[in-house]
Amino acid sequence: MKEEALYIVIAKAIEQQIRNNVLKIGDKLPSIRTVKREYGVSMNTATRAFFELERKALIESRPQSGFYVSRHSRSRLPVPTTSNPSVLSHQEQAENLIDKVYRSLNDTSITRFSIGVPANELLPIAKLNKSLLQATRTLDGSGTAYEEIQGNFKLRRNIARWSFTWGGMLTADDLVTTAGAMNALSYCMMALAKKGDTIAVESPVYFGILQLAKSLGLEVLEIPTHPITGMELDALRKVLPSIKLCLVVSNFNNPLGSCMPEENKKALVNMLSEHEIPLIEDDLYGDVYFGENRPKPCKAFDKKGLVLWCGSVSKTLAPGYRVGWVAPGKFKEQVIRLKLLHAVSSTTLTQEVIGDFLENGRYEAHLRKMRRTLQANSLHFTRAIHDYFPEETRVSRPQGGFVLWVELNPNLNVPLLYDQAMRQKISIAPGRMFTLQNQFNNCMRLSYGLQWSDELEKKLAMLGSIAKKMIR
Amino acid sequence: MKEEALYIVIAKAIEQQIRNNVLKIGDKLPSIRTVKREYGVSMNTATRAFFELERKALIESRPQSGFYVSRHSRSRLPVPTTSNPSVLSHQEQAENLIDKVYRSLNDTSITRFSIGVPANELLPIAKLNKSLLQATRTLDGSGTAYEEIQGNFKLRRNIARWSFTWGGMLTADDLVTTAGAMNALSYCMMALAKKGDTIAVESPVYFGILQLAKSLGLEVLEIPTHPITGMELDALRKVLPSIKLCLVVSNFNNPLGSCMPEENKKALVNMLSEHEIPLIEDDLYGDVYFGENRPKPCKAFDKKGLVLWCGSVSKTLAPGYRVGWVAPGKFKEQVIRLKLLHAVSSTTLTQEVIGDFLENGRYEAHLRKMRRTLQANSLHFTRAIHDYFPEETRVSRPQGGFVLWVELNPNLNVPLLYDQAMRQKISIAPGRMFTLQNQFNNCMRLSYGLQWSDELEKKLAMLGSIAKKMIR
CATH class of the missing domain: 1.10.10.10 (Winged helix-like DNA-binding domain superfamily/Winged helix DNA-binding domain)
Structure with missing residues (x-):
């Protein structure tokens, strides 16, 4: 770099x-x-x-x-506090909340600050359709044939090529394609841990990761996490002897928006390597940075093949294509085998389309535009929160990605606020969704992956005024 | 019906x-x-x-x-014998064989009697491409958006509609889409059984099912199976108290080509219902029947919601689309949840294409043609086996599907025959792949889902002459 x-x-x-x-x-x-x-x-x-x-x-x-x-x-609003998860698990309450929020996601009459993907307006749909037409011409049987189990070669070659943006030295052979990043995480977890094993994650962390780990029978250890610099390494160090694997969303973590500094990433990889503990790295937001350069993933510092680097285009190009990947290091054969057993192969067409899109430089051009829009959105949002939300509100400082973490007055019950906001056709993601502990009840995640408009500003104002009323 | x-x-x-x-x-x-x-x-x-x-x-x-x-x-060659699996498990040998056979599947210079999908020539590729173009126009964001977790509505509605061919009364709401039938089986097994539970399956049975069950830590009980009528119900009855779930490929089983008679299906469902044991039914070949009517699946006799009926278009339209489904009966919520956790949703575009294809009657027209071709192929193959294979060869009588089960002289080692055939650029699927026991070493599965030609006939003749030489 x-x-x-x-x-x-x-x-x-x-x-x-x-x-x-x-x-x-x-x-x-x-x-x-x-x-x-x-x-x-x-x-x-x-x-x-x-x-x-x-x-x-x-x-x-x-x-x-x-x-x-x-x-x-945005300097007025302080950053949210570093999390301090307790040990009690309150699984059920989170699940109910998640179900409730998910049900609202298909209702387009609702302003969905709760959604974790970019709005259609931010996606290069016409260009993707061109690549799709091209793919039906290039592919054997127009994409009706099974793809290699490891994944479409053009896609793997171009993800490998693209890794130069963070100094990666990957080859097509290092990569396995999956049906999105969650699907990659699922194969990684199944390959590395069995029922009863302990996994260390950030706190708060994307609820899908928590729910998946629980469903596989893993014990989840939530590690205190700073809203700007990510997982607290000192806290992780203390529990190292008891964990089987670690998972981080290293760049622009969902829901915090945190990004681990390079030195922390290096330290994390070294610390885990010493104990031969594998690290699953979910780097699905890394390409959506607002700075000058793409932040490196932990994978860049992996010497022993212990880092399983996962990504997807679900947050940048096409969630519905279900195209993701993993560079599983020395666990490659296990991951390929799991993919074969659970799904045989990935959708041929959509893999080829993304491979083509990367190859022709369209991805880069699209990202440049998207980053500018999202950075502007993040500033609009923070300014609006500053203008309309209660005085003591804290907000994270994402330097990339789609989401803001908002911490409100400690007495404010955000799950209740959710219900009140929904009556105004506004949906948010309550903080309680992102933990198995009883914490973050006064927090929420707001997505700014929406087309900015006066309407959105009004909705944020409404949200702020609901919060203010609830405090009074 | x-x-x-x-x-x-x-x-x-x-x-x-x-x-x-x-x-x-x-x-x-x-x-x-x-x-x-x-x-x-x-x-x-x-x-x-x-x-x-x-x-x-x-x-x-x-x-x-x-x-x-x-x-x-085909009356000369007797049918293969009913299987009689022992209790010893020889996992490793089967895995090596499977790996070996899989490696040959991408080499188009090889005549792949080992392949389990129809050749491109049998698929309606141009018509699928038309539906694809249509889908980019119909879908929100041209299919870039996430699909409902349960699956594309048009697809679910049309699978439900299509179930009239076997007297099914399904609705769109009964169905969950998946990335192919194996993916459906994977969710079903994960929903119903945990490590250490026992699953009863046919013997021989598609190796993917065996490997998946083992990888989930399940104990696999292989039940004696008749090459024409399928699983022996008396044998199953004896082990009922010890099993947690049962799985059958009820119609044109892979690799036998067997099809359970309707009365056996009814008896199987009733027997399992009495013990509240769920039945996973893999019905991915049911639409490719050679008779007058589609054979009913066990699901048609399910009163308690205990049958999880799985299917796909991987054997009839487009393996590479990864479109499958399951009607999970009373286990629907568990299956949806597993899908959400492991893959979030299915590929939007390919689901819509298949939904459209079914809706416009194109599927039916295609199937009529495909069935005729495959039935003719099955006759060509059996005749050629009769002409070229050793005298004592036995062969199954599939009334649908793609595969023949061939039983050779008990002293003939088919894994060795595989190696010799590969030297002649012919690949077969050795019987040993389809069991965890040490059996079927003198058996092979031949796929007739290939375009018939003089070349194919020559290759079958070569295969027969290799077998004859090995016996001498």
Whole structure:
């Protein structure tokens, strides 16, 4: 991976000051000249750093005056607290909530802040259809034939090629395709653990992961997790002797939006390697980054083949295509065998379409556009939450992905808020869904993978006013 | 279901005499006049019965002489013996064989009698492509969106509608779609049994079922199975107290080609119901019947919701589409939940295509053609086996499906024959793959789902001559 340009380094340093509230909304920034002197860089570099911050809407220029921290910078709302899961499991309550929320997902009359996928408007549907037509011409039997068990070769080759964006050295042979990322996680868990084994996960974590682990009879250990830097490694270290495997959503975790810093990823992989503990890495949001570069996955630091790197295009191209994959390291044969036993092979057509899409550079072009839209959305959302939600609201700072984690007044019961919001045709994902413990009852996940509009702003305002009323 | 026409009943009676060797190849049949008198039917009905037998190539007319049992009637080769599985498990040997055979499946330079799917030439590829184009126009987001967890509604509605062919009273709500029939079996097994439970299956049985059950930690009980009438119910009755669930491929079982008579199906369902034992019914070949009507599945006799009826279009339309389904009876919620946990949903596009294909009557038209081709193929194959294989060869009598079960001299080692045949670019499926016991070492499964040609005939002749040499 290339070195970061100097102006980016500077922009990041200033951004950090804004995020840490060293620089507050409305504060005047040092002049470009000061930055030039302090960092020992050219005028040009200093200017570019400011432009970068402006592009990200963190600062705004005022004519004849200089640069100021913008109110879009989201620095007012503090980040949610690091989770501290207890040991009691309250499985049933979460399941009921999940069922309730899922039932709302097909009703298009509802504003679905609860949904975890991008809206149709964000997807390159016409271009995918072109690739589909192409695939019926290229494929043996127009895609009616069984695909190789390991998966469509064009798709695997292009995922391998694409891994250069994070310095990956994968080959087509390292990869196994699956019916989406959850399907990849399912094969990984089945390959690595048996009933009674313990799996360590982030907390909060995507409920599908929790429910899958429970359904396989695994014991789930929820590890305290920071809303910006992800799983707390010190907490994990303490339980290492008792766990069989670990699972992290390393980049733009759902529901927190957290992204483990590179050094944490390295440390995590090393720590687990020492104990020969496999790591399932769900990296399905990694391509949707708002920064300059794609964050590396833990897989980039895997020397022993212990990291099973999972991904999909369900969050970037086509959830309904059911195209995902895993680079299972040294567990490849087990994963292929499980795929053969449970599903024989993956859908031939949709794999070929995605393979083609990646090969022709359409994926990259699409992602560039999508990232810009999502970053703008995330800023719209945080600003609206700042404007309409109760004073003590905390909100996460995703640097990629689709979701925000909102922590409300500790006395506010979000499952009740869910019911009230649904009466206004607004659906949210209550925090309680993302844990097997009795926690996060005052939290919610909001998806900003929706087309921004005045209507959406109104719905967020309504949500905020419901919350305010409930506190009173 | 409609009553069988009288001429069919008569044709079947005569067919039975041919199959039981009461009438042998070259035997002259009674005259049409005699049949008219004996059965007390019109001349027209008697004539139609003979035409029916002639259509099936069981008899042939000789000018000015009458009708004779044709050499296509396959009556010379006796049917294979009823299986008698022992209790010892020899898992590893079967796995190695399966791996070996699977590796040959992508090599198109090999004549693959080992393959379990129809050749491209038998599939309605152009028409499927039309439905695909239609689906991109009909579907929300051209099929990029997640489908309902339970499955595409159009597909479910049309499978339900189609169930009228066997007197089924299913509704769309009774069905859950899956990524093919094996995927349906996987959810069913996971929903019904846990590690250590015992499952009763036919013997021989499709190896995927055996391997899946073992991988889930189930104990597999192989029940003696007759090559024409399927699982021996008396043998099953004896082990009922020890089994948790039962699985049958009721219609044109793979690899035997057996089809349980209706009264056996009824008896099986009743027997299991008394003990509240669920029955997983894999009915993926039922639509490919050679007779007048589709044989009913066990599901038709299910009063308690204990039968989980599974199917797919992998053997009739498009293996690579990964479209299958299950009507899980009273276990529906468990199955839906497992689908959600392991795969979230099925591929939207291919489900819609198949739903459309069924809705527009294209499926029926296609099946009519395919059945004729496959029946003709089955006769070509049996005739060729009769002509080229060793004297003591036994062969099954499939009345539908794609596969023949061939039993050779007890001293002949078919796994060795496999290796020799592969040197001639011929691949077969050794019988040993279809059991966890040490049996069927002198058996093989041959698929006739291939386009018949002189080339194929030559390959069968080569196979026969290899077998003859090995016996000498």
